[in-house]
Amino acid sequence: MAAQTIFRTLLDRPNIISSKYQAKQLHAQILKLEPSSPIHLSRLISIYSNFNLLHESLLLFNALHSPPVLAYKSIIRCYVANGLLVQSVALFLQMRASGTKPDHHVFPSLLKSCALLSDLKLGESIHGCIIRLGMDFDLYTCNALMNMYGKFQKAFAAMDSFSNKFRIESAHDQKVTLNQTRYIFPKTNANSTILDQCYRKRNCSDMVEVDRRGSLMDSVKKVFEKMLKRDVVSWNTVIAGNAENGKYEEALMLVREMGNDNLKPDSFTLSSVLPIFAEYVDLHKGKEIHGYAMRHGFDNDVFIGSSLVGMYAKCARVEDALQVFNILPQHDSISWNSIIAGCVQNGLFDEGLRFFHQMLKAKVKPVPVSFSSIMPACANLIALHLGKQLHGFIIRVGYDDNMFVSSSLVDMYAKCGYIKVARWIFDRMDVHDMVSWTAIIMGYALHGQACHVVSLFEQMEMEGVRPNYVSFVAVLTACSHAGMMNEAWRYFNSMTQNYGIVPGLEHYACMADLLGRAGKLDEAFELISSMHRPAEGIWLSLLSACRVHKNVDLAEKVAENIFEVDPENTGAYILLSNTYAAAQRWKDVARLQYLMRNKGIKKSPAFSWIEVKNKTPAFVSGDKSHL
Template identity: 30%
Template sequence: MALFPATSGILELEQAVEDLEQHQRDANPSTYALMLDWCVRLGALEAGKRIHRHSVECGMGKNRFVENLLINMYGKCGALEEARKILDRMEDSNVFSWTIMLAAYAQNGHLDDALECFWKMELEGVRANRVTIISALGCCKSFSRGQWFHSRIKQEGFLPDDVMIQNALVSLYGRCCEVDQARSVFDEICNKDLVSWTAMISAFVQNGHPDRAMVCFWSMQADGVKPCRVTFITILEAVMETRDARVCEEIHLQIIETGLEKDDKLLNLLVRSYGKCGDMEKMKESFEKLDEKNVVSWSGTIAAFSQNGYFWEAIRQLQKMDLEGVQANEVTFVSILDASVWEEIEEGEFLRSRIIESGYGSNVAVCNSLVNMYGKCHSLGNAKEVFWSMEERKNEISWSSLVAAYAQNNQATEAMKLFQHMDLEGLKPDRVTLISVLDACGDLRASKQSSQIHARVLEAGLERDVVVANALTALLNMYARCHSLEDARKVFAGMCRKDAICWNSLLAAYAQSGSGKEALQIFREMDLEGCKSMKPNDVTFVSTIDACANSMDLASGIVFHRRAAEVGMDSNVVVANSLIKMYGKCKRLEEAMSVFNRILGIRDLVSWNALISAFAQNGDGRRALETYWAMIREGVRPDRITFISVLDACATLGSIAEGREIHRQASEGGFESVDAVLGTLVNMYGRCGNAMEAELAFGKLQQRDAIAWNAVAAAITQTGDQRRALGILRGMDNEGVKPDNVTFITLLDTCADCNALVEGKIFHARAMELGFGFDIILGNALLNMYGKCGSLREANRVFAAMPVRNSVSWNTLIVAYAQNGHVKLAIGLFRDMDLEGIVPNQVSFLSIFFACSHAGMLEEGSKYFQYMVADHGLVPTPEHYGCFVDLLGRTGRLADAEELVTGMAEDARSLDWLILLGSSTLQENVEQAKRAVQHAVKLGSKQYWNF
């Protein structure tokens, strides 16, 4: 029979089969080989079956060569059952028969069946050859089985010379998350070829080691091996993780040099890679070079715009895609939903409308991404609505998305309830769900539940999974948040691979729990590991230094600073920024400034923010503002955090002029609509005494929390309009905002200032109703309010109910008694305070002098003055002297009073002379009154007209 041309189609094949059926005697194994190969090329299963029947009818059904060809044809055409029937009926199957069947299973994705085929071949006593072994290795997903194969290969003598088998082993260990084992096999390959290098690069990428993949890629070329299309596809996946635009450009140039610049698969990957790296110009160039812009290409560019914050540009691309006649699919919508950095719910709502218009509103994958998106937008109501609208179509991912949404929004209790509901539905949690519930356990400090979740991780066999290794790290972090350091240690000890991330997590766990010494010990253990990948990196130092900052552990912070300097990490801008924050929180401003000055040339916005915040937090508003103006001069654009810090500094200084200028800059930068900035503006204008502008800023707030209400209440109070300030609580109630301690303290102080006893009692009752109890600061505010409103009985009740009292509590009640004419009781309280072991301070003595002055008790006042100086070693302040001047004046000792004020010399205040003027006026001592007026005027007072 004539040979069959490779370009022939199905009609020619049909004609050839008919010819074969008509010339049965001419058929031979070679004819069947050509015909069956033709069927394989065209995927012509029915024609293959006819040839099979013909072979049986011609007596070729038991020919091993023909049977192997038939197994191959059925396998390549996807008819695995037919192929297996032939294999099982063969009387003299050989290694080729089994290898063909195994390959057929593998090519059709039936990996378990492929391995079962291998084991059966072994039982049949058929010895595997290298092709069989390579095929079996390609199907293996189990580390233990992989080790068995590896051992068997060594026994059979295939190593170390067979590079194809070694390459297959590298790929196998990569798939089994055993990247170090893969590297060990790779290092043993004497003559590494392109496949060896690509397999190793792929193993690194699959296991979350993009940096090591990049090193391997450059080493391959240094070894003289040029990358191919598959290598480029693999390394671009690593680029998407490292997000290094410079490296992406270098690889792009190599693709061009290799002549693959027109390859659509690579161009699509370049679109995604440049997008991930944030290089939008290069991304657009790669997109435009595509010969055929299909849904994959458009989805890639849309995702790139989304993940870089260009949401509306992504929407424009979606519209262009429509105009080009390319129909968006679920991948398009999922990519934009998953990639976007969601902040505004309006954007999400717009996209949801677009999804519904396109007919994907009920698509499960899209709905799952919508749930995820609403979670990021903090819109749990919408997330729930989409979730429940899916009805019976909900899957594990749907549940995972909603659990994650609640966990991300600090709704840990609800997240745990949903997880339990999911359990009742019989749905198996995936890695995302487990990570979310572990986070929820951490937020709830639920150590018991977290142990159960950990058991689920082990039960699911996910402890070796690369991504779930991060979940175990999350579990470790959770135990740290629960302060269950022993459990954290156990998780760490049980981890299969301890990389730098795991060490960093354990180290941070101890540091954040205030166990600075243990953290240092772990740091040393990490050093002793000796492996380069275990060396402390910037993440290590940032986590530990931040922990030292949070716990105000300056000593440990200094040790970590010194250690960072030893390994050259103190010049790393991220580490330096953490050091500035740490020194700022520990009130070591000069050290913070020193670190800042050492990173000249590499400092970024975070560096400037850290230093400004350090000054602002420590009350050095002037240096905070000087740093801000220096930053502006260097051309660094401020962000939300910058404006919050510098506006706080303006509030501290009472510098309304600079505050207004910074407000203008914030407005120009588009930050005036940010609630956190508006809240700071309310506070700044309030503390600078400009209630009108404080209220204007308050009115622009989208979400008014208790802090904002407190700030505007304080601003209104400073204007003297106390009655309007008292309406604040009503406004909070109307907006459903729960008042906090500061709210009640502000309102109670306002009641005290305007003698509003009725309102004060209402606020007292409301605070108790909300469960605030007798917190010491709130208790002191209540004492002050009742005292100034003359309700001593209520003041006494509050004082008696306070579980803890400090000197402020005692001083407040002493002043209350004195102001209301109960001087002896005030003095008695002072003695009781002494007996209670509360050491009187300068304010305490000021309170008792005030009481003695009001009662005209000169002898008693003199005794306490002596007691303050001689027994307690306290230096009298101008306020103490002023009180004593008043006491002398009230008891008729005007000459002594004048002598005391004159003796104060430079320390004398206009107020002291006015006090003397008041006493002189009451006792009609005109000459002394004249002298007092002259001195008061010299010191700039105009209040003498009141007398």
């Protein structure tokens, strides 16, 4: 009798079971005492599912003649935990067909399956089922709904970077059709259900699909606003959804409103809003969040620390990022990747490589973002040998098929002079996003192969990938070096007319360089003068063209514009002096050199980098110290 009491206590309080061995011991005792009790078997299934013991759970489930809802939800949860998403949906359909009414514990696992299957229509139909059953006010179900819609929003945003021929095919790739989901509403013949609306929308155009993507956050908001009770998870879900979709003001407003529910932001909340200040480069507000984290003991949290490192790095405060990184009690792959990316983004390539080596020594396994973060360091240092070593490492760990890693390899090999290898990697990629297209186009542009650049650019447009700011820099650079005047103007004008991209400094620089090379100096001067605030570099490019074409009068006007901004610009003095020399105006050369001496202006030595003995030292002319 005492034994029966003990085992019933264990069944009623399954959290006491702390190991798979104890669960199997309990199972053995139940078989001895009450082998045919559906209630006890269902509770045992729940215990097994807590340990992801799918085989044992299914054996018990199949032994039940009419499984109760506890058994169904336990198996569904176990299916999802083991990645058997289609089976979880199929079991839910079986439960509905059997007439068993689901409770609120069933839907969080099921909604997770919909998100992982990328099947929005299935998720919407289950949402309709939740509403019909009156469970749309349950806290955990609402949190799961918001999480699902938020993941669909991110998935659809990611699809914008793929070619039109690549689509997320959802659960239908795994032999589940929406016809089966009619069992979700087994007793209705109405044509106005969410499910029927999903059917009618299956053949919608891409424009309607874009509208659907825009409405996903509205779905999240509607679920959130209807909730009678909200916890921190609810607030974090909707805050993160807004932040990740660029709705920064809404995200910050929601953080302020958390206090109305007597809730305080936790580490997840802070890690969601910190990237906002990095995006806006708002260092002051970022520091306020840092102070809040310190006051509430979150500064040692690895997620907060990683977010702070990323925020400071994007605000060009690498020293602050390093300080935050160094005080973290432990470093995981996220924090390592944050500091590596921060160093590389701010031009500290050697520091980035040093941290990457330290990460390997700490036995932290690199993830794809680790390689895509460090590879630009090899590309900018022209460290081909190190880049090849990393490529070998990537192949060994099986990341060579990762789109972002492959794009970084294309960029590295192209900048290191191995354009054929870069093209080979590009061609073997299954999917090309904007990053990979831009990397290969820029690679050919740097190598002066304008025909390849134009061909790839047009191919990218035909495949439905919209050019971005950098891809236009690449194609204009190629046109400039090849003297393709008409094509350059066509691309330059199409930026605003066809794609709504406002030309920036780099685009104007390419056009000014092209006009300067062609001897159209007055047109170049007018183009630069039309800019809001032309940078010194563009004026210097035109000044160099004036030297080549011996246009002294225009050179003096250009130099005046430079000296207004930077009276001691060494490059401008030297180029103007060389222009005078090219026109044999030696008195002006002497006058300018005298002026430079009086101002203490000296020409800075030029450096070159070359890989020697697996290192990349800097050289000046005649330097033999590294040999």
